[in-house]
Amino acid sequence: MRAARRRADAGPPARGGERRAAGGDVATRKRVLGAATRLFAERGFRRVTVRDICEAASANVASVNYHFGDKERLYREVVEAALETVRGFADQAMNAGLAASAEEKLVHYVRAHLVRDPRSAAARRGSVLRDLFRHELSEPTPIGSHIVEQALKPRLRYLATIVEVLLEGRASDETVQDCVLSIQAQCLLPVAAPVAFDMAAPRTRAELERLARHVVAFSLAGVRARTP
Amino acid sequence: MRAARRRADAGPPARGGERRAAGGDVATRKRVLGAATRLFAERGFRRVTVRDICEAASANVASVNYHFGDKERLYREVVEAALETVRGFADQAMNAGLAASAEEKLVHYVRAHLVRDPRSAAARRGSVLRDLFRHELSEPTPIGSHIVEQALKPRLRYLATIVEVLLEGRASDETVQDCVLSIQAQCLLPVAAPVAFDMAAPRTRAELERLARHVVAFSLAGVRARTP
DNA sequence: GCCTGTATAAAACAACTGTTTGAACCGTCA
DNA sequence: TGACGGTTCAAACAGTTGTTTTATACAGGC
Numbered sequence: 001m002r003a004a005r006r007r008a009d010a011g012p013p014a015r016g017g018e019r020r021a022a023g024g025d026v027a028t029r030k031r032v033l034g035a036a037t038r039l040f041a042e043r044g045f046r047r048v049t050v051r052d053i054c055e056a057a058s059a060n061v062a063s064v065n066y067h068f069g070d071k072e073r074l075y076r077e078v079v080e081a082a083l084e085t086v087r088g089f090a091d092q093a094m095n096a097g098l099a100a101s102a103e104e105k106l107v108h109y110v111r112a113h114l115v116r117d118p119r120s121a122a123a124r125r126g127s128v129l130r131d132l133f134r135h136e137l138s139e140p141t142p143i144g145s146h147i148v149e150q151a152l153k154p155r156l157r158y159l160a161t162i163v164e165v166l167l168e169g170r171a172s173d174e175t176v177q178d179c180v181l182s183i184q185a186q187c188l189l190p191v192a193a194p195v196a197f198d199m200a201a202p203r204t205r206a207e208l209e210r211l212a213r214h215v216v217a218f219s220l221a222g223v224r225a226r227t228p
Numbered sequence: 229m230r231a232a233r234r235r236a237d238a239g240p241p242a243r244g245g246e247r248r249a250a251g252g253d254v255a256t257r258k259r260v261l262g263a264a265t266r267l268f269a270e271r272g273f274r275r276v277t278v279r280d281i282c283e284a285a286s287a288n289v290a291s292v293n294y295h296f297g298d299k300e301r302l303y304r305e306v307v308e309a310a311l312e313t314v315r316g317f318a319d320q321a322m323n324a325g326l327a328a329s330a331e332e333k334l335v336h337y338v339r340a341h342l343v344r345d346p347r348s349a350a351a352r353r354g355s356v357l358r359d360l361f362r363h364e365l366s367e368p369t370p371i372g373s374h375i376v377e378q379a380l381k382p383r384l385r386y387l388a389t390i391v392e393v394l395l396e397g398r399a400s401d402e403t404v405q406d407c408v409l410s411i412q413a414q415c416l417l418p419v420a421a422p423v424a425f426d427m428a429a430p431r432t433r434a435e436l437e438r439l440a441r442h443v444v445a446f447s448l449a450g451v452r453a454r455t456p
Numbered sequence: 457g458c459c460t461g462t463a464t465a466a467a468a469c470a471a472c473t474g475t476t477t478g479a480a481c482c483g484t485c486a
Numbered sequence: 487t488g489a490c491g492g493t494t495c496a497a498a499c500a501g502t503t504g505t506t507t508t509a510t511a512c513a514g515g516c
Binding site: 287295 | 464
């Protein structure tokens, strides 16, 4: 990304051919992608070196550039995959509760953010995006705002529909937005700022359940207080 | 921090003598400190180079190491100064409202976080710490947890005393902590995650005032809902 | 006057970074 | 078998970073 006289486009068969013919196993590319996913989620884009990734993947230093062009395109692919995972996941959750009341949907929404079972594979993959997002918070890059656009905004829109119902459709757009922010803040902060709360915030599953119930009760009362 | 065979301790007269005798003006050290404060607040520790700082301060590359030992100790001094500024500032705010009701204190607390007058010098210096803190969120370092310890924890304790009164002293410690988290989350998120809200969140002074009023109303109702 | 200690400047250093190179490897197919 | 094409590898490259060195300027004490 820094050096380079000009080139950047040698690599594999144009990425899209996807055939990966010769006996060389497909494994390397996948191993690199996996290691990169784990490391980027752990430390963020800048604090991971190409050498770290390749070592973790038992691959040569050149493999990142060979298979992905450069470090940034590798990162984009990691982010894209994480977004894809979460997308299906979230659509499903939103559709599953179509028949539920607004209160029940709120319960579901809050719990989905605050209490995740770390043993579930889906949650573990979801946490990759969450970690990537957290790192992006302090270093705004084009990719960071892409995550916001793709993952956060749809959630905010969904939450707004819930809040509108809770407000009985009688409140202004501004009030809806304010309530959405209040609720989302409670869902996001323990995630966005673990440093700030790892001493005060709950850790065990049961405590997270309690916190989720609290956030729902607190927020329902808050929203009702703003109902005209 | 990376290179260096061993040494790291030449520098000025042991830092503490503070006499800075000869005609060479004291200015350089101060200029470097000022530039570093601005740049660290803007971009965080890792994304600022010693050369950036020295160029901004119109000083030689060596001046950071000469006057502060190394980049990290310069950073610590910046953080320490910002903490000191905010400390007096916060103590004063807390004492000023001793006679106020819990509701009034809450109003004051929320407004202090959400609506700051950028024209006030105190607020501008306070925002340095806020920015440093924001950058620390995603890269936990010893210094980051030091900021939490020195700046955030006292606020949480203060907020807890307010909430206890609002709960009429009848709620459990857990409930108090939950409410504190709900309120602090609303105060902190627009700060911690501007990326997430710069499209949805208010920007003008008047909008921030409105948001602050909302957060107070929302939170008061939330707390009351949790009063036994 | 000279010597001493502080401050600044320019250049060099060593480690680290992303990237590129050129040779070697190894299946496939003619 | 031998050329071919995708893949891997060790080494090198060029730029950046924090830090150190060496030299110089300049004040005050003797």
